[in-house]
Amino acid sequence: MTAVDALDAATRPRLWRAAKFCLFLLTESAAVLLIGFAALFLNFQPAWSGGLPSSGVTRPGDAKSGSLLLKSEQGYTEAIRLGVDVDLTVSGPTIRARVTQLFRNPGKDWVEAVYVYPLPPGGAVDTLKMVVGDRVVVGEIKERQQARIIYEQAKRDGQKAALTEQERPNIFTNSVANIGPGETVLVQIEYQEPVHQNGNTFSLRVPMVVAPRYNPAPVVQSVEFKPNGGGWGTNSADPVPDRDRISPPVLDPAENAPVNPTAITVRLQAGFALGEVKSHHHAVNTEKVSDGSQIVRLADGVVPADRDFELTWTPAAEKAPSVDLFREHVGDADYLLAYVTPPSADGAAQKPMPREVIFVIDNSGSMGGISIMQAKASLLYALGRLQPGDRFNVIRFDHTMDVLFPSPVPADNEHVQRATSFVSGLQAAGGTEMLPAMRAALSDSNREDSSYVRQVVFLTDGAIGHEEQMFETIAALRGRSRIFMVGIGSAPNTFLMTRAAELGRGAFTHIGSTEQVEERMRTLFSKLENPAVTGLSAKFSDAKSDMTPQVLPDIYRGEPLVLAAKLDKLAGSVEIKGRIGDRPWSVNLPLANAAEGKGLSKLWANRKIADAEVSRTMRQSTPEEADKVVLALALEHQLVTRLTSLVAVDKTPSRPDGETLKLAELPLNLPHGWEFEKVFGERMRKAPVERRADDARVQHAVLKRSPVPAATNAAVTLPKTATDADIKLAAGAILLGIALLLFLITRRQYRPL
Amino acid sequence: MCRTLAPLLAAAGLILFGQGAYIHAKALLAQVLLERAFTQTIASGRDTKPWSWADTWPVARIEVRRIGASAIVLAGSSGQALAFGPGHLESTADAGERGVAVYSAHRDTHFRFLKNVRIGDEIAVTRRDGRMFRYRADAHSVVRFDQFAIDPLAGDYELVLSTCWPFDAVTGGPDRYLLHATLIEQDQPYVKAESSRSIAGISSFSAQ
Numbered sequence: 011m012t013a014v015d016a017l018d019a020a021t022r023p024r025l026w027r028a029a030k031f032c033l034f035l036l037t038e039s040a041a042v043l044l045i046g047f048a049a050l051f052l053n054f055q056p057a058w059s060g061g062l063p064s065s066g067v068t069r070p071g072d073a074k075s076g077s078l079l080l081k082s083e084q085g086y087t088e089a090i091r092l093g094v095d096v097d098l099t100v101s102g103p104t105i106r107a108r109v110t111q112l113f114r115n116p117g118k119d120w121v122e123a124v125y126v127y128p129l130p131p132g133g134a135v136d137t138l139k140m141v142v143g144d145r146v147v148v149g150e151i152k153e154r155q156q157a158r159i160i161y162e163q164a165k166r167d168g169q170k171a172a173l174t175e176q177e178r179p180n181i182f183t184n185s186v187a188n189i190g191p192g193e194t195v196l197v198q199i200e201y202q203e204p205v206h207q208n209g210n211t212f213s214l215r216v217p218m219v220v221a222p223r224y225n226p227a228p229v230v231q232s233v234e235f236k237p238n239g240g241g242w243g244t245n246s247a248d249p250v251p252d253r254d255r256i257s258p259p260v261l262d263p264a265e266n267a268p269v270n271p272t273a274i275t276v277r278l279q280a281g282f283a284l285g286e287v288k289s290h291h292h293a294v295n296t297e298k299v300s301d302g303s304q305i306v307r308l309a310d311g312v313v314p315a316d317r318d319f320e321l322t323w324t325p326a327a328e329k330a331p332s333v334d335l336f337r338e339h340v341g342d343a344d345y346l347l348a349y350v351t352p353p354s355a356d357g358a359a360q361k362p363m364p365r366e367v368i369f370v371i372d373n374s375g376s377m378g379g380i381s382i383m384q385a386k387a388s389l390l391y392a393l394g395r396l397q398p399g400d401r402f403n404v405i406r407f408d409h410t411m412d413v414l415f416p417s418p419v420p421a422d423n424e425h426v427q428r429a430t431s432f433v434s435g436l437q438a439a440g441g442t443e444m445l446p447a448m449r450a451a452l453s454d455s456n457r458e459d460s461s462y463v464r465q466v467v468f469l470t471d472g473a474i475g476h477e478e479q480m481f482e483t484i485a486a487l488r489g490r491s492r493i494f495m496v497g498i499g500s501a502p503n504t505f506l507m508t509r510a511a512e513l514g515r516g517a518f519t520h521i522g523s524t525e526q527v528e529e530r531m532r533t534l535f536s537k538l539e540n541p542a543v544t545g546l547s548a549k550f551s552d553a554k555s556d557m558t559p560q561v562l563p564d565i566y567r568g569e570p571l572v573l574a575a576k577l578d579k580l581a582g583s584v585e586i587k588g589r590i591g592d593r594p595w596s597v598n599l600p601l602a603n604a605a606e607g608k609g610l611s612k613l614w615a616n617r618k619i620a621d622a623e624v625s626r627t628m629r630q631s632t633p634e635e636a637d638k639v640v641l642a643l644a645l646e647h648q649l650v651t652r653l654t655s656l657v658a659v660d661k662t663p664s665r666p667d668g669e670t671l672k673l674a675e676l677p678l679n680l681p682h683g684w685e686f687e688k689v690f691g692e693r694m695r696k697a698p699v700e701r702r703a704d705d706a707r708v709q710h711a712v713l714k715r716s717p718v719p720a721a722t723n724a725a726v727t728l729p730k731t732a733t734d735a736d737i738k739l740a741a742g743a744i745l746l747g748i749a750l751l752l753f754l755i756t757r758r759q760y761r762p763l
Numbered sequence: 764m765c766r767t768l769a770p771l772l773a774a775a776g777l778i779l780f781g782q783g784a785y786i787h788a789k790a791l792l793a794q795v796l797l798e799r800a801f802t803q804t805i806a807s808g809r810d811t812k813p814w815s816w817a818d819t820w821p822v823a824r825i826e827v828r829r830i831g832a833s834a835i836v837l838a839g840s841s842g843q844a845l846a847f848g849p850g851h852l853e854s855t856a857d858a859g860e861r862g863v864a865v866y867s868a869h870r871d872t873h874f875r876f877l878k879n880v881r882i883g884d885e886i887a888v889t890r891r892d893g894r895m896f897r898y899r900a901d902a903h904s905v906v907r908f909d910q911f912a913i914d915p916l917a918g919d920y921e922l923v924l925s926t927c928w929p930f931d932a933v934t935g936g937p938d939r940y941l942l943h944a945t946l947i948e949q950d951q952p953y954v955k956a957e958s959s960r961s962i963a964g965i966s967s968f969s970a971q
Contacts, residue, residue, distance in 0.1 A: 435862050439853050726852060728908045729840040731869045732927035732935040735786035740933070742780025749773035756769065 027757070031750070092125060094272040094315060096216055102281035103336050103347055104609050105203045105214055107133070112196050115189040119672045120665050122165065123186045126258045126678065127315075128217035131180040131505035133201040134609075134616035136648045138656035140172040140186070141196035142664075149174065149658035151648045153641065157655035161187065168665030172197045174656040177256050178477065179620070180505035181220055182650070188665045199656075202609040202616070207349055208533065209568035212280065213322040215520070218272055218315040221501045221681045222260050224376065224442035225250040225475035250475040257475075258675050268314030268679050276306040276321055281605070283326040290320040291500065291522055291682075301326070316679035317500035320522060334570075335599060336607030337580060344553075344580045345610040349570040352543045352588065352595060362539060364399040366418050366462040367392075368451045368491075371433065372470035372498075374408040374442040378685040381499035382438040384521050385469045388496060389433050391531045392467060396421035401462065404429050407447035408440030417455045442474050445483055452487040464489075465538055466514070469496040472503030480506065481627045484513045492516040492564075494534060501681035509620075513627065517566045537566035541591030548573060552582025553601070558617040560625070562588075574614040580604070615647035623652075786846070790872035793847035797821045797835035805893040810838075819844040822851050823858055824889040825866060825924070832876035840867050849873050849924075858888040858922060859896040859946070867925040870940070874926040877942055886922065886944050898922045898944035907937050920946035 093112040098105055113123045129135065138149030149172065152160065157173060164171035165187035172195075173185045182199075189195050206213045226249050250256075261269060278287065283301040293309035306321060334349040371389050373382060389404075396402055401418040402425075405411065414432050419425045451466045472495075474480070484493060493514025495507040498521050511518040517537050519530045546562035557575040565571050571586065580601050587596040619640050626636035637653060644654040665671065793813070800813035801821040810820045823836040840850030849868030856862030868874035880886070886898045905928050921943065928940035 431861075435856070435860075437854075437856065726854060726865060726911050728865075728906075728911050728925045728939045728941075729845060729850065729852070729867050730908070730927065730935055731845065731867055731874065731925065731939070732932070733786050733846075733869045733871050734934075735783045735869075736871050737783075737933040738779045738786075739783030742776045742778070742783055745772050745776030745779060747776075749769045749771075749776055752769040752772065 092123075092270050093312075094127075094218075094270060096272060096274045096319075097277075098214065098216070098275065099277045099279070100205060100214065101279045101608055102605065103205050103334060103349065103607055104613065105205060106200065106609060107203065107216075108198060108200050110196055110198045111184060112194060113186050113189055114194045115191060118191050120191070120669050121189045122671050122673050123184075123189060124258075124673065124675045125184045126177070126220050126256065126675075127182055127184070128180050128220045128501075129182055129201060130203050130215055130217060131508055132613075132616065132620075133180075133203045134612045134647075135174060135176070135182065135199055135201045135650040135656070136612055137198075137200035138172060138174045138658050139196075139198040140170065140658040140660065141198070142170050142660050145660060145662075147172075147658045147660045149656035151645060151650070151654055151656055153645075154653050154655045157657040160657050160659060161185065164188075164659040165671065168663045168667065168669075170195065170660040170662075170664055172658045174199055174650055176650050176652055176655070177252060178505055179509075179623075179652075180217065180503070181256055183255065188671060190664060202612040204347070204572065204613055207351075207570045207572075209351075210324050211322050212324070213320065214276070215321075215504070216274060216319040217501060217504060218318060219270075219501050219678050219681055220256065220258070221471065221473045221499075221503065222376065223250075223256055223473050223475040223503075224374065225253040225257070226441075226443065249479055253475055258678050260678050260680055263680050268316060270315040270679060271312035272315045273312045274306075274308050274319055278304045278306060278321075278323060280323060280325070285324040285326040287321070287323045290322065290526065291317050292319055294321075314679050317682040318502075318520075318522060320520070333597070333599060335601070335604035336610060337601070337604035338607050338610040339580075340611040343611075344577045345614050346573075346575045346577055346580075346584075346601065346604060347607055347610045347613060348573040348575075348584070348599065350573070350586055350597060350599075351568075351570040352565055352590060352597075354540065354567050362541070363463045364397070364401070364461065365538065366401040366456065366464045367396065367538070368403050368405065368418065368464075368466045369393075370405045370407070370447050370451045370466065370468045370470075371436065372408075372442065372444070372447075373406050373436045373438050373440075374473075375439050375685075376442060376471055376473040377498065378438040380524070381471055382436065384524055384527055385496075385498045386433055386436060387524060387527045388469055388498070388521055388531050390430060391527060392535070393426055393429055393433070395531075395535050396426060398422065401456075402429070404432060405447055405450055406432075406436055407443060408438075409443045410440065411443070411447050411450065413450055442470075444470065444474055445476075445479060448480060448483050449487060452484070452489065452491050454489050454491060457489065460490075464491045465516070466491050466493045467496065467534075467538075468493060468510070469498055471499040471501075472497060472506035474503070474506070477503070477506050477509070478627070481509055481513055484510055485628045488514055494518065494538065496521060496530075496534065499681065509624070512563065512624065515564055517569065533568065536568065540567040542566050543571075543588045543590050543595065546571060546586065546588035548575075548584055548586045550575070550577065550582060550584050550601075553577040553579050556618075558614060558621050560621050574610065574617050576611075576614055577601075612647055612649065615643045615649060619643050619649070619651055787872060789846055790848075790869070794835055794873070797837070797848050801835050801891070804891045805889075808892070810891065813847070817847075819847075819850075821848070822891050823866075824887075825849065826887045826889075827876065827880055827884055828887065829881075829884050830876055830879050832879075834868065834873045836866050845869060858890055859894060859920070861920060863919075863921040863923055864888075865923045865925060870926040870928070870930055874924065875930075877924060877926050877940065878930045880942060885947075886924075888922065896920075896946055897948040899947045900942055900944045902943040904941050904943070905938050906941060908939050909937075911939065911941065922946070 095110040095112070097108045097110070111125060115121050140147045140149070154175065157175075161171050161173040168188055170189070171187045175183045177183055184197055184199070186195050186197055203214070206215070274292075278284070280302050284304060287296055287304055287306065289306065292313060294306050295309050297305040297307070299305060332351040332353070336347045338345045369389055369392060371385055373385075377385060393402075398421060400421040402421050403418045404414040414429060415425070448468070451468065454464060456462065491514070493510055494516040495511045495518035497504065497507045497518060500522060502520060507518040507520075517534070519534050521527055521530050543565040546565065548557060548562065555575045555577050557573065562571065562573070565588075583598055583600040585596060585598045587594070589595065622631070622636045622639040625631045626633055640651055641653050643649070644651040650656055796813040800811045801824060803811045804821055812820050819837045819839055821835045822838045824833065825836060826833045834849050836849045836851050837844040837847060838851055838853070840852050844850045845868060849866045852865040852867060855865040858864045870877070880900055882900055882902065884900045886900060887895055888898065889895045922945070924942040924944070925939050927935060928938040930940070
């Protein structure tokens with residue numbers, strides 16, 4: 011009995027203790043779970059080591075995750091509304107465009123609105139008007155810095171002011187200060203642009219949105235192109251010093267309705283009886299005024315500014331005139347604009363030279379969606395057009411790069427097949443590191459073999475912010491290669507395309523939709539396959555002339571030579587000479603026959619300015635010399651350039667003292683067909699800096715061909731996939747165990763025996 | 764002394780245990796939310812975020828029916844995405860497309876089941892557009908994290924599931940376990956339709 015009792019007495023407290031311990035464990039695990047769930051989606055950094063370091067978050071990137079935030083900040087996106095009206099008058103060879111931007115402030119604050127918008131790269135902006143109520147203030151051309159000071163002064167003084175600045179030859183910024191609550195301010199700019207001609211087709215293009223640009227981080231990569239490159243300090247210059255100015259917020263189309271409604275009217279006076287008039291990306295209504303004159307309007311009234319407007323027209327006659335001369339008298343000078351289309355050489359007369367074609371395709375994130383499909387289709391078409399005697403290679407790039415073959419290979423069935431499957435498998439993702447790809451394309455391994463014509467066909471949307479570095483690369487490395495740019499997508503960077511093709515002595519074309527692929531690529535190939543008109547020169551018999559382009563470019567099949575000149579008198583004739591293939595060609599044009607044109611002086615000045623910029627890139631003149639030329643021309647002809655801006659100030663102060671001014675940067679649409687995640691999502695998750703830091707990490711897929719198969723392939727870094735969950739669980743359990751043990755021991759010590 | 768040490772040790776143990784449990788809890792609960800978001804993605808045809816402030820979204824479901832394993836895959840393979848589910852490596856192909864699709868996840872959470880997958884097992888991948896592709900596991904290998912490469916010219920339809928190796932190590936290491944699988948069946952001839960659409964209108968596509 012006593013034994014049982016003793017046992018009983020001994021067990022009961024032990025049981026109780028066990029129960030207490032169980033209770034302890036239970037509360038503990040409950041606590042753990044509670045903590046766990048509470049903290050579930052907070053980011054405790056240390057446990058996850060797999061991720062790449064997050065890069066400096068860009069502002070458009072913020073827009074993605076912060077759409078709610080925007081509203082709480084006094085309605086950042088709500089504050090200012092914008093409407094755009096584009097009115098184009100085509101008279102013969104020139105386009106006069108009037109772009110009216112309407113800024114409405116529905117909010118309760120005084121606002122400064124900043125709107126970044128594109129214009130055609132050949133556009134010469136010469137007029138700024140600001141309409142406030144019933145007052146019209148006309149802008150004046152000033153040196154950029156000075157204009158800025160005037161604007162800032164007016165802004166501080168509470169006066170309404172507008173400022174038009176050039177960020178790139180095709181990107182402009184309008185700033186409007188002191189828009190009062192409930193007020194509407196109209197800002198109107200005007201520009202002059204030449205009509206584009208290709209074969210029988212005339213065209214104009216109105217870019218409507220600045221596509222998000224890939225702006226590389228500052229790296230030392232640019233060392234070799236710095237003229238005074240010495241220490242690290244000077245070389246670490248940012249390749250895109252004005253990245254903030256060309257990166258306005260962009261709205262995610264999935265979360266926001268399109269903004270910036272735009273109306274377009276084209277008054278087409280072609281100067282000849284019109285045949286087909288076609289808008290390529292927008293539905294339009296046309297109204298016939300006469301045989302040679304039509305008015306084209308958007309069918310829907312307004313469209314969101316998310317893609318380029320493209321209009322082409324052809325003459326009703328079989329062939330467009332091969333020579334067009336226009337003149338204008340301004341001040342004491344005559345200006346002449348000539349379009350001369352050389353006759354196309356008949357291919358049978360001479361055997362075409364075999365070609366070495368390097369295809370470069372951009373598969374960066376900005377190409378996501380429709381663009382990559384167009385680019386792939388274009389490249390597949392191009393591969394199919396290669397002749398058996400040709401050589402070719404394919405390069406693809408995003409922030410990495412692959413060169414398909416170690417050196418250009420004969421275009422036989424097997425190689426073309428391989429290239430075809432390589433291209434078909436491409437996906438759009440990542441950053442846009444265009445420089446290494448351009449360098450690889452221009453590295454000419456068969457330099458001494460002059461029996462081949464070397465051509466680089468570059469397919470991209472050009473969504474980069476460091477154009478100048480691209481141009482320097484082309485100028486330095488072009489050698490005998492000729493560069494043909496193919497602009498892909500709904501809002502390509504036309505400035506990059508035209509200037510790169512000019513520096514690369516090639517041509518460029520746009521592909522804005524899948525339907526255009528075949529037609530445009532066929533035209534491009536007729537340029538690639540037929541001999542160019544080379545060695546062009548022009549001579550005026552009587553008049554003293556200042557001609558532009560200074561060095562006449564080579565002309566490809568179907569293209570006209572566009573020549574602008576400033577003359578002291580309109581007399582005599584101009585003789586244009588050149589070689590078509592290996593045959594001489596010349597044409598003599600009497601100036602007296604020239605038709606009256608409008609705005610030619612501006613076009614001449616704008617083209618001269620482009621010449622100055624090109625010669626600066628080519629190192630034919632120093633930056634100071636180029637700046638002097640640009641500034642003089644800009645001030646004389648009232649043009650907005652890199653160095654000059656238009657500024658308009660309404661002298662009547664409107665904002666009362668004490669009211670603060672808020673800045674509103676107007677958000678842009680994402681270009682049509684783009685995928686938001688591909689551009690901003692990727693940019694946020696990836697740390698491009700890491701990949702870009704050294705060129706050695708660029709993957710030359712087959713260049714580094716070695717017996718080890720792995721080395722020939724695109725390396726993929728596998729993320730780290732172990733958590734410290736288990737080790738923590740184990741360590742925690744062990745510690746808890748020890749604690750329990752100690753607990754028991756101490757209890758035992760106090761137990762009376 | 765023991766009296767003060769015991770609660771201290773208990774507290775430290777609790778914190779460590781809590782952190783470990785937190786990782787698992789996060790992985791488990793996230794999958795529930797992801798499952799819901801993925802169902803919605805398939806139904807609506809739009810990417811759906813599993814919770815409003817997420818910086819990733821579900822792109823596929825991986826299932827190994829024999830062992831009853833299933834996981835929702837997220838876009839991207841950043842560490843933060845991997846905390847919630849397996850990640851689809853951005854630079855690799857989509858499931859069902861020509862090329863190698865690589866999915867990666869933690870060996871101690873979502874891809875713990877990988878060690879139980881046998882050669883010959885069937886792996887089903889449902890994409891966000893609702894199409895399902897079935898793969899057969901046909902090999903496994905162990906490579907260093909920076910030694911893995913994809914042959915861009917290979918014409919195969921391949922799937923690679925990657926996680927850390929060895930499975931029961933307690934610390935991270937440079938080695939990765941790869942399970943290779945080849946496409947055996949798809950519910951629709953998707954690839955053909957896609958490529959013929961993207962080159963529509965190009966008559967001379969076929970290389971001479």
